[in-house]
Amino acid sequence: SFDRAAMAISAAADGMGVALESTRLAAREIERGELVVLGERSLQKIVRPVHFLSVRTTDRARAPVVAFVDWVRAQTA
Structure with a gap:
């Protein structure tokens, strides 16, 4: 697979x-x-913040998922 960001950066660097x-x-x-920041x-x-956590509705109440979501929230507090 290809990383779109890397491809876009490479294309811009190639003019x-x-x-x-x-x-x-x-x-x-x-x-x-090779590149400059426009309007810097x-x-x-x-x-x-632009982080998202997606969980299947059927898995929201599972103990491991709840524990992980609680841990993630604690890290941002």
Whole structure:
């Protein structure tokens, strides 16, 4: 399988357009000067949590799932 983010970054570095990806993922290309961050000084960064946990409805009440969800929530508190 192919990583879409890596493919987009590679395509942008090859001059095929713009990649809207995390600077963390493109750090190597940015450091080498192959890519630049557009609007780095003029645009306000958007910072928000973007993590999701999906559980089948039928599995929500299972003890291991409940324990894991409780643990994840405790890590973010």
